Amino acid sequence: MSDIKKMAEELKQNYDELKLKVHLGSKEAQDEWDELQERWKHFESQANLKKSKEDLGDAFEILGSELKDAFSRIRKAL
Template sequence: MSALDDLKTDLAKLRDEAKVQVHLGTMETKQEWEEIEAKWNRFVAEAGLHKSGEGIKAALQSLGNELRAAYQRLKQAI
């Protein structure tokens, strides 16, 4: 599990705990909750991009290897 996954797990737990408190809280607390929820949604979205970024990196590496092999074959054919 990566540090980002650990952070996400910890934040999710804190979020659940805070959600209960907000339900019992004041209007000011609920407004702050809404602001924090917007940040949470951004964090989750960007954490997902991190994972897809790793997939993109692997795909680019594979493509680079294919290109290298193709260039080497072309060079030998000439």
């Protein structure tokens, strides 16, 4: 399994879990979640293109890292 596919699967799992928790969570977490929604849609659309890691470049890795950090902040807020 490629590194990008593995990262995308892990992020998808975190996304799905947090989506449910945020629904019941704090206003602060809800605000960050709302902002994260657009960034997630962008990440998911890029991952679905099934391009190689080289084609996606550093921007894709940065976005994935930012999503992981945001998921962690939301998880801590809950």
